[in-house]
Amino acid sequence: MHIKSLELVNFRNYSNVILEPINGLNILVGENAQGKTNIVESIYFTSSLKSYRTFKDRELIKWGFEKAYIKEDIEKQNSFNKIEVLINNEDKKAVRINGVKNLKPSDAIGMVNVVIFSPEDLKLLKEGPAIRRKFIDNELNQLRPKYHHALLQYNHILLNRNNLLKLSFNKPSLKTEIEVFSEQLAEYGSFIVEARYEFIKKLSMIARLIHRKITNGEEEIEITYQCDAGLFNSKSQVKKELLNFYINQIDKDIEKGYTLKGPHRDDIIIRINGTDARIYGSQGQQRSAALSLKLSEIEIIKSEVGEYPILLLDDVMSELDINRQKHLLNTFKNIQTFLTCTTLNDINAFHFDNKSIFTVKQGTVKKQ
Numbered sequence: 001m002h003i004k005s006l007e008l009v010n011f012r013n014y015s016n017v018i019l020e021p022i023n024g025l026n027i028l029v030g031e032n033a034q035g036k037t038n039i040v041e042s043i044y045f046t047s048s049l050k051s052y053r054t055f056k057d058r059e060l061i062k063w064g065f066e067k068a069y070i071k072e073d074i075e076k077q078n079s080f081n082k083i084e085v086l087i088n089n090e091d092k093k094a095v096r097i098n099g100v101k102n103l104k105p106s107d108a109i110g111m112v113n114v115v116i117f118s119p120e121d122l123k124l125l126k127e128g129p130a131i132r133r134k135f136i137d138n139e140l141n142q143l144r145p146k147y148h149h150a151l152l153q154y155n156h157i158l159l160n161r162n163n164l165l166k167l168s169f170n171k172p173s174l175k176t177e178i179e180v181f182s183e184q185l186a187e188y189g190s191f192i193v194e195a196r197y198e199f200i201k202k203l204s205m206i207a208r209l210i211h212r213k214i215t216n217g218e219e220e221i222e223i224t225y226q227c228d229a230g231l232f233n234s235k236s237q238v239k240k241e242l243l244n245f246y247i248n249q250i251d252k253d254i255e256k257g258y259t260l261k262g263p264h265r266d267d268i269i270i271r272i273n274g275t276d277a278r279i280y281g282s283q284g285q286q287r288s289a290a291l292s293l294k295l296s297e298i299e300i301i302k303s304e305v306g307e308y309p310i311l312l313l314d315d316v317m318s319e320l321d322i323n324r325q326k327h328l329l330n331t332f333k334n335i336q337t338f339l340t341c342t343t344l345n346d347i348n349a350f351h352f353d354n355k356s357i358f359t360v361k362q363g364t365v366k367k368q
């Protein structure tokens, strides 16, 4: 899959720009604060209909304007698709696919598959569980539209349940309503847990092979699902067991005023040579493991969609040592890649036949 053309109107610091990238390595080079990441962000946005930098869509609109527009022509499995997104200053967006208007934003999710790798991702092991849940959720959102829906519903119900828990202190009469929310949480939660379980099983298998290569066979990585609601005895029972789990913890939840446990607290355990790399891994080991996870993400999309995703590398090269850079660059020979950097020195050590360089300066892009 690759982008044939990208047009931005009043998006971040761009008034109007059209970029025609190649199906190879596209290097966006320029000084700081010129608009390189803004391009990457716009591509990410067409994939998930949200930014990875802000929750407020209105921040994407060029200052002083009311709307931002992104148009992307994509070739996917030998067919051509056009995605258009209009963002307004009330954080609402209108989506058009191949000219068909008034689609729900969720209809566009998964049309374009991307994998983004930024310095943030190097903290995948170092930081708390939220960043690892985000990693899993971003991947599953792209691959399974139903997952995206289930997650939105789960979070919405969780918020309502938590509000009710706060009101319930010394008011046992609200317990029945909490039980109703618990049932709804179990409904969507079981879908989330099952999808995560399957995904992590696949991730572990692929990451093991990639990690062996990155570490020249010195390290074995093992990834397992740490499900806050415990282990489920059988797949068909997940919903029932999850419901019991929420019901059993109601009193404790009321005492605390929020839902203590559940899929919203899940994590993944990443072991290297048998020890928990989140706790005991050296900085170098943690970075290599983060790289393995990201490279596995690319392979999982390839195996599910049948085509490689688009790879977005934002400011990440200078954060990796030469050996890790090599592994990253080797993988994207067959993948349309957008790489941002402030100097070409970051990649001059590597040879590429299929590359295009774009200079980014104050909201303009010029092909070299």
Ligand SMILES: Nc1ncnc2c1ncn2[C@@H]1O[C@H](COP(=O)(O)OP(=O)(O)OP(=O)(O)O)[C@@H](O)[C@H]1O
Pocket: 011, 012, 013, 014, 030, 031, 032, 033, 034, 035, 036, 037, 038, 039, 059, 060, 061, 062, 063, 315, 340, 342, 360
């Ligand atoms: N909504 C907006 N309207 C206009 N300009 C904006 C808006 N949001 C951000 N900018 C401007 O965009 C520029 C930042 O662009 P971007 O983050 O793409 O930089 P960059 O080239 O990737 O820089 P770096 O190398 O430092 O990461 C800044 O000058 C910022 O002021």
